[in-house]
Amino acid sequence: MLETTAWWVWPIILFVFTFFLGILAVMAGVGGGVLFVPLVSGFFPFHLDYVRGAGLFVALTGALAAGPGLLRRGLANLRLTMPLALIASTCSIAGALVGLALPTSITQTLLGVTILFISFIMITSKRVEFPKVEEGDRISQVLGIYGIYYEESMDREIEWKVHRTLPSMILFAFIGLIAGMFGLGAGWANVPVLNLMMGAPLKIAAGTSKFLLSITDTSAAWVYLNNGSVIPLITIPSCLGIMLGSYVGVRVLAKASPKMVRSIVIVVLIFAGLRSLLKGLGIWV
Amino acid sequence: MDRRRVRIPEEQVVYANILYYGGLAGIIFTAITFAIYVSGTLPAYVNPSELPELWVHETHEYLEETGIPTGWSWIGLVTYGDILNLVALAFLGAITIVCYITIIPVLLRKRDFIYVVFAIAEVIILLLAASGILQAGH
Numbered sequence: 001m002l003e004t005t006a007w008w009v010w011p012i013i014l015f016v017f018t019f020f021l022g023i024l025a026v027m028a029g030v031g032g033g034v035l036f037v038p039l040v041s042g043f044f045p046f047h048l049d050y051v052r053g054a055g056l057f058v059a060l061t062g063a064l065a066a067g068p069g070l071l072r073r074g075l076a077n078l079r080l081t082m083p084l085a086l087i088a089s090t091c092s093i094a095g096a097l098v099g100l101a102l103p104t105s106i107t108q109t110l111l112g113v114t115i116l117f118i119s120f121i122m123i124t125s126k127r128v129e130f131p132k133v134e135e136g137d138r139i140s141q142v143l144g145i146y147g148i149y150y151e152e153s154m155d156r157e158i159e160w161k162v163h164r165t166l167p168s169m170i171l172f173a174f175i176g177l178i179a180g181m182f183g184l185g186a187g188w189a190n191v192p193v194l195n196l197m198m199g200a201p202l203k204i205a206a207g208t209s210k211f212l213l214s215i216t217d218t219s220a221a222w223v224y225l226n227n228g229s230v231i232p233l234i235t236i237p238s239c240l241g242i243m244l245g246s247y248v249g250v251r252v253l254a255k256a257s258p259k260m261v262r263s264i265v266i267v268v269l270i271f272a273g274l275r276s277l278l279k280g281l282g283i284w285v
Numbered sequence: 286m287d288r289r290r291v292r293i294p295e296e297q298v299v300y301a302n303i304l305y306y307g308g309l310a311g312i313i314f315t316a317i318t319f320a321i322y323v324s325g326t327l328p329a330y331v332n333p334s335e336l337p338e339l340w341v342h343e344t345h346e347y348l349e350e351t352g353i354p355t356g357w358s359w360i361g362l363v364t365y366g367d368i369l370n371l372v373a374l375a376f377l378g379a380i381t382i383v384c385y386i387t388i389i390p391v392l393l394r395k396r397d398f399i400y401v402v403f404a405i406a407e408v409i410i411l412l413l414a415a416s417g418i419l420q421a422g423h
Contacts, residue, residue, distance in 0.1 A: 007333040011323065045337070049344045057374060061312065064380060068305035071297050078297040078388075082403045089407065093414050100421035104343055143399060150291050157290055214304070215407070218381045222414035225374060227421060228355045229344045232370030233336055236319040243312070 011237040014044075018058070018238045022245020023252065028265035030122075031213065032242040033059035033185030035265070038115045038272035041108070042279060046234055048104055048111070052183025053224035054235040056217045059185030061239040062246060063214035074149040075207030080162065080200065083143060085215040087169050088176030088186070092216050095180025096223035105280050111182050112277025118188045119269040122262070125192050133199035136161035149204060162198040171197065180220035185213050295395075296388040303387050307380035315373040322366035330365035356417030375415075382411045 018036065025032045037055040041048045070076035099107055136146055146161040162168075171193050179186040190209035194200045200208065224230055278284035321327055331339070331351045339347050353359060353368075362368040385408045392401045413419065 005337060007336050008323065010337070046340045047343050047347075050340055057377065060377060061308075061315075064304065064308035064311065064377065068301040068308065071301035071304070072293065074291055074293050078294065078300055079400070082400060082407070086403055086407050086410065089414075090410050093410070093419060097419060097421040100344065148290050148292075215381050215411075218378050219411055219414040221374075222378050222411070223419055223421070225371065225378065226356050226415070226417040226419070227344060228348045228353055230371065230374060231336065231340055231347075232319065232322060232367055232374070233333060234340065235374065236315055236370060240312075240316060240319075 007233070011233055014040075014234065015237040015241040018241030019245040019248075022242040022247075023249035024245075024261065024265060024268075025242070026246045026249030027252070027261040030265060031059050031185035031187040031210070032062055032246065033183065033213075033217075034115075034118060034188050035268065035272070036238065036242065037183050038111060038269070038276050040238075041111070042272050042275035046231075048108055049100065049224075049229040050231045050234050052099060053221070053230040054238050055183035055185075056179075056221040056224060057230070057235050058238050058242050059213050060217040060221055061243055062185070063210055063212075063217065065243055065246075067211045067214050070207040070211050073207075074147065075203055076211035077145070077147050077200075077204060077208050079143065079147075080145050080194075080204075080208050081212050081215070083145075083165075084169065084172045085212055088172045088179070088212065088216040089219040091173045091176030092180030092220040093223055095177040095182075096220040097180075098177075099181035099183070100223070100227055100229065105282065107181070107280070108276055109280030112273050112275070112280055114178060114182060114184075115269055115273030115276060119266050119273060121188060121192065122266050122269070125196070127191070127195055127202050129202045130158065131195065131199040131201070133161050133163050135163070137163040137165050139165040147204070149201070151201075151203070158201055160199075160201050160204055162194075162200055164197050164199070168193050168198045176216055179216050180223070183220070183224070186216060187213060296391040296397075296400075299391055300384045300388050303384045304380065307383060308377075311373070311377040311380055314376055315370070318366075318369045318373040322370050325366070327364065327366035327369060329367045330362055331367055333367075355420065378415060382408055382415070385411070 021035050033055045036058050041051040140162045148157050148159050151158045175186045175189045187209045191205050194205035359368050385404050389404050
């Protein structure tokens with residue numbers, strides 16, 4: 001029945017679906033890609049290849065839209081981003097190539113496992129608004145990674161520096177690989193590493209993470225585009241829907257209970273992860 | 286309210302400006318090309334009515350069925366509405382490369398050689414990804 005549905009219905013459904021996804025994502029503090037890929041691959045008729053290609057562009061357009069404001073306000077830091085982005089974007093190319101080469105059932109199963117792992121991280125990880133970093137490590141000092149930003153809620157400037165740069169770089173290699181392989185934005189992983197591991201204040205971690213996606217996802221998106229795994233009729237309505245949804249989401253954010261929305265998103269992720277896992281294993285096709 | 290000490294480095298401002306105008310242009314371009322495509326203003330290389338039967342298959346089957354070329358070969362088919370959309374998406378992918386190229390002179394002027402190396406290396410990586418040399422398939 002799905003194959004006989006008129007073609008023009010799909011971009012409309014995708015646009016409406018991603019619009020609401022965008023609202024939900026902003027309110028839950030996650031990127032759109034992490035919700036988009038498991039949900040669309042699990043419940044829409046599109047092959048996983050095109051969903052991953054679209055997922056990368058969804059995350060990329062969101063990051064392109066948010067990036068300038070974050071950079072200008074000092075909430076994303078270019079010096080912190082550049083070394084990490086170089087590692088993550090290189091590995092995301094490798095991830096994209098591996099993801100496109102693996103049999104679909106294996107990728108779908110691994111996606112399910114990854115989404116369930118992300119849900120677990122979201123449930124268990126604590127975020128620290130202002131982590132204590134006594135002294136920046138040697139690498140961050142040599143690279144000049146530190147800064148000051150204006151914390152509006154406290155009406156004062158916050159100085160920050162980072163540590164554990166080398167182990168974090170190794171983690172970013174892994175994050176890049178996962179992002180490219182499954183077409184996920186990687187905010188779910190970027191923020192805990194920047195915040196808990198490196199010790200960046202939560203706002204800097206969240207802002208830098210969002211901006212980082214514009215670089216990490218660009219390299220993987222190119223691989224999917226050049227491999228023919230991007231179908232405009234799937235990709236473009238999704239990008240536009242999620243952007244508009246995020247725009248609206250920011251405005252309704254103040255009226256919603258973030259904790260409640262975050263719980264809903266975690267439940268949705270667990271459901272989407274299980275669906276992906278069972279689909280990959282051929283149990284629920 | 287004292288914001289005097291919050292200084293945004295010049296390269297970060299330059300990057301933000303290019304990203305802003307590039308992103309805005311890219312999103313408008315994408316929306317316009319999509320409207321051209323779905324309205325049928327330009328003919329489509331793959332008839333949209335055939336897509337629901339094609340997008341259930343993996344990439345190599347889709348490419349075999351449609352004859353859409355991979356790499357940059359599709360650039361010769363931009364007069365088709367669906368291929369024109371790929372140009373718009375490629376534009377979105379090119380913005381970061383332009384941003385990095387633009388900050389290299391700023392970093393050079395500041396004699397920030399480590400970050401010059403990072404910027405050049407990132408441009409190379411992104412150009413490699415964009416080149417179409419790296420191909421994969423099931």
